[in-house]
Amino acid sequence: MAAVQPLDTTIGVVTPENIAFEYQLAGPFRRLPAYLVDLAVRWGAILLVGGVAVMFFGLMNLLSSFYGPLAQAVILIAIFLVNWFYGTILEAYFNGRTVGKWLCGIRVIEVDGRPVSPRSALLRNLLRVADMAPVAAIHTWNPDIPPLYVIPTGIIGLVSMTMTQRMQRLGDLAAGTMVVVDERKWQLPIAKVDDARVPALASYIPGDYLITRKMARTLATYVERRHFLTPQRRREVARNLSDPLIQRFDFRKDIDPDLLLYALYYKTFLSESHREPADLGPLAGYSPLAKDAGKPTGIDQSMIPGQPSSPAPLPLPTASDPG
Amino acid sequence: MNVAKLLDKRRVDWTELEKLCEAMELRGRTESVSAKHRGAAGVARFSSLYRAACADLALADAYQLPPNTVTYLHRLVARAHNQLYRTQPASPGGWVRLLLEEAPQRIFNDGCVRVATLVFFGLFALAMVLGASEERFPSFAENICGTKMLEATSASFEKPLSVSPDQYSARAAFYIRHNTGIGLQCFAYGILLIPCLFTLGYNATVLGATFGYMSRSGVEGGDHFFEFVTAHGPFELTAIALSAGAGLRLGVGLFHTRGLSRVESVREAGRQAVPIMAASAVMFILAALTEGFLSPSGAPYLVKVVWSIVSSGLITMYFVILGFPRRESTDTSLVRTARYADLVDSRDPHAGGRVDAT
Numbered sequence: 001m002a003a004v005q006p007l008d009t010t011i012g013v014v015t016p017e018n019i020a021f022e023y024q025l026a027g028p029f030r031r032l033p034a035y036l037v038d039l040a041v042r043w044g045a046i047l048l049v050g051g052v053a054v055m056f057f058g059l060m061n062l063l064s065s066f067y068g069p070l071a072q073a074v075i076l077i078a079i080f081l082v083n084w085f086y087g088t089i090l091e092a093y094f095n096g097r098t099v100g101k102w103l104c105g106i107r108v109i110e111v112d113g114r115p116v117s118p119r120s121a122l123l124r125n126l127l128r129v130a131d132m133a134p135v136a137a138i139h140t141w142n143p144d145i146p147p148l149y150v151i152p153t154g155i156i157g158l159v160s161m162t163m164t165q166r167m168q169r170l171g172d173l174a175a176g177t178m179v180v181v182d183e184r185k186w187q188l189p190i191a192k193v194d195d196a197r198v199p200a201l202a203s204y205i206p207g208d209y210l211i212t213r214k215m216a217r218t219l220a221t222y223v224e225r226r227h228f229l230t231p232q233r234r235r236e237v238a239r240n241l242s243d244p245l246i247q248r249f250d251f252r253k254d255i256d257p258d259l260l261l262y263a264l265y266y267k268t269f270l271s272e273s274h275r276e277p278a279d280l281g282p283l284a285g286y287s288p289l290a291k292d293a294g295k296p297t298g299i300d301q302s303m304i305p306g307q308p309s310s311p312a313p314l315p316l317p318t319a320s321d322p323g
Numbered sequence: 324m325n326v327a328k329l330l331d332k333r334r335v336d337w338t339e340l341e342k343l344c345e346a347m348e349l350r351g352r353t354e355s356v357s358a359k360h361r362g363a364a365g366v367a368r369f370s371s372l373y374r375a376a377c378a379d380l381a382l383a384d385a386y387q388l389p390p391n392t393v394t395y396l397h398r399l400v401a402r403a404h405n406q407l408y409r410t411q412p413a414s415p416g417g418w419v420r421l422l423l424e425e426a427p428q429r430i431f432n433d434g435c436v437r438v439a440t441l442v443f444f445g446l447f448a449l450a451m452v453l454g455a456s457e458e459r460f461p462s463f464a465e466n467i468c469g470t471k472m473l474e475a476t477s478a479s480f481e482k483p484l485s486v487s488p489d490q491y492s493a494r495a496a497f498y499i500r501h502n503t504g505i506g507l508q509c510f511a512y513g514i515l516l517i518p519c520l521f522t523l524g525y526n527a528t529v530l531g532a533t534f535g536y537m538s539r540s541g542v543e544g545g546d547h548f549f550e551f552v553t554a555h556g557p558f559e560l561t562a563i564a565l566s567a568g569a570g571l572r573l574g575v576g577l578f579h580t581r582g583l584s585r586v587e588s589v590r591e592a593g594r595q596a597v598p599i600m601a602a603s604a605v606m607f608i609l610a611a612l613t614e615g616f617l618s619p620s621g622a623p624y625l626v627k628v629v630w631s632i633v634s635s636g637l638i639t640m641y642f643v644i645l646g647f648p649r650r651e652s653t654d655t656s657l658v659r660t661a662r663y664a665d666l667v668d669s670r671d672p673h674a675g676g677r678v679d680a681t
Contacts, residue, residue, distance in 0.1 A: 015404055084507055095405060127573075129508055269387075270326070
């Protein structure tokens with residue numbers, strides 16, 4: 001199982017339904033923004049509690065002087081609780097997410113894929129202090145500042161994350177948790193074929209050609225990514241697959257390799273196998289077969305948009321891509 | 324098989340499942356999606372949609388779905404899985420059991436707690452003796468704590484203890500935040516071993532030297548100082564040692580793996596350390612409440628001494644009585660209870676194995 005795993009940051013989880021699905025692990029660059037957001041939220045919460053306490057006990061103070069120190073007590077306890085237990089409480093009650101994790105689309109889960117337990121959440125959040133070590137004291141550079149203010153560098157957590165397979169910091173290691181990407185929206189991607197030549201070419205692919213799973217996967221990957229390539233690169237990439245196919249299908253040698261793969265994709269994923277022939281329009285009568293090379297075709301070069309008019313009898317010149 | 328048609332057919336279900344997931348993430352229930360998803364019907368619909376998506380993912384290879392559709396399905400199943408198998412909130416009973424059953428058992432058996440306790444109280448006693456002997460080591464306490472701090476401590480205890488009662492809550496809150504924070508920090512640094520030992524040793528030495536200095540005969544405010552520390556001392560000093568012990572357990576787990584893989588060993592150590600740390604945090608809070616409300620009050624010294632003795636007794640009972648290794652009630656025990664019906668049944672020839680077991 002481990003032998004065929006791709007070199008990637010995905011991790012498989014087997015559910016009780018005996019389905020294995022994959023998570024993408026969240027690295028430091030996704031987790032740092034979440035941490036910073038949480039830091040802001042934490043201090044916001046403390047300020048809010050402090051403000052409410054001061055206002056409430058300020059009003060009560062008119063009745064008795066007892067409430068001044070009480071407000072102080074409330075604020076101190078709030079600072080203590082929020083700073084140490086913010087992450088624990090939110091992760092335990094909101095299914096492994098704090099506000100920052102929610103905004104950044106990440107989630108804490110146990111390494112075996114179960115939701116994080118309150119105990120694990122407690123441990124991993126308490127140990128954050130160790131992961132933030134070593135601290136850089138500001139007064140190293142400016143001796144006037146008292147040595148109270150320190151900046152956590154987080155080097156220990158970073159080193160631990162880079163050295164473990166699941167990108168865990170020390171707190172994650174001790175608690176047996178990991179952080180995974182869990183985004184809210186995912187578009188369902190379907191590649192659309194808007195090239196009129198594709199159905200035409202697809203109808204000539206022999207019906208006895210069986211597409212293997214590996215081939216189907218390769219075709220889908222190719223079609224998803226071909227938009228990011230220039231026509232020259234497309235041809236260069238596609239040629240490796242299309243040359244044997246042209247031989248196999250007995251097609252003409254000058255067929256655009258990119259177009260052939262695209263047509264194969266169309267035939268595999270989009271066309272109905274038993275549907276009547278596609279409406280070919282101006283391409284009717286055209287044949288890519290090698291034995292038909294000398295026959296006159298009904299194709300009109302100018303009908304295909306974006307097509308450079310070439311003098312040679314190339315029915316499907318290679319350089320155009322109207323899509 | 325036409326994939327586009329299949330996708331169109333299944334997409335309706337997937338979109339519905341996504342909507343349900345979204346509603347569950349935001350509100351924890353499904354009824355906001357539409358009227359027919361209210362209550363039990365919504366939950367049932369969610370689970371059947373989830374199972375359908377699981378089946379689609381399982382068959383993705385057979386359907387020859389394009390890779391990015393498979394990726395989409397992975398996300399969808401993961402998202403629904405997270406909603407179906409949610410975190411169970413901690414029950415109060417669980418925390419009570421953790422504190423009263425698991426923690427004392429661990430503390431009694433944990434070597435790291437013993438080491439931390441020995442280090443802490445050993446250094447504390449040593450520093451106290453060194454700080455107290457004015458003739459042999461006249462400058463020890465000053466060198467450790469600094470003259471300024473010692474004089475400030477001495478000056479603050481010159482007058483009898485009588486903090487006005489309305490300051491108690493603020494003081495207690497300050498001690499909760501400050502001391503428990505130090506304890507938690509000591510615990511967290513335990514996974515790196517050295518910072519934890521340093522914090523432990525530093526606190527032991529400074530506290531010991533201060534105690535020693537204040538016990539010198541010529542120092543002003545010594546009586547009031549000891550009156551102040553008597554009440555909360557047992558809880559606070561034990562809590563420091565415990566938190567360091569829990570931290571050391573983590574650090575030792577990282578380095579001394581006992582045949583487990585390193586990651587597994589740290590996890591195991593983490594599992595063992597949490598109850599100890601929880602007990603320590605409770606003690607820190609009790610100490611802070613004592614330090615805030617009882618220690619600075621003008622209550623008679625006898626009350627403080629009695630509370631000190633009571634708290635020491637409670638701690639001892641907690642460690643020894645609750646913590647004494649208990650044998651699990653397993654089948655190896657010779658004495659066990661059984662109902663009469665079981666015994667009669669076990670004579671049955673078909674259950675011959677059970678006769679031997681009894």
